[in-house]
Amino acid sequence: MAPKPYLVATCVIAAFAAPAAAETIRIEMQNLGYSPATVSAHVGDAVEWTNGDFLAHTATARSKEWDVMLLPKKTGRIVLKRPGEIEYYCRFHPNMVGRISVAE
Numbered sequence: 797m798a799p800k801p802y803l804v805a806t807c808v809i810a811a812f813a814a815p816a817a818a819e820t821i822r823i824e825m826q827n828l829g830y831s832p833a834t835v836s837a838h839v840g841d842a843v844e845w846t847n848g849d850f851l852a853h854t855a856t857a858r859s860k861e862w863d864v865m866l867l868p869k870k871t872g873r874i875v876l877k878r879p880g881e882i883e884y885y886c887r888f889h890p891n892m893v894g895r896i897s898v899a900e
């Protein structure tokens with residue numbers, strides 16, 4: 797079953813009012829892992845994944861709050877809307893896990 801050629805980034809992007817200091821945190825999907833696997837961020841920051849593998853990957857929040865599906869060599873992002881510990885994983889490769897610590 798071929799993955800569909802689009803990026804699913806539910807929620808966030810449109811309703812985002814940026815604080816001036818918002819950052820973009822970049823995470824590589826590489827060798828069936830996220831690098832870095834653990835990042836720290838603040839509410840309002842963006843997290844951007846780039847898929848450097850030859851397989852499709854996702855970044856899927858365990859909370860189901862968002863789900864970013866990326867074909868090989870593609871990039872996708874979300875914006876962090878609230879503080880907390882976010883665990884996410886790849887739906888295709890459940891051993892791929894990552895964590896985002898979001899501060900106010």
Ligand SMILES: [Cu+2]
Nearest residue numbers: 853886888889
């Ligand atoms: Cu994957």
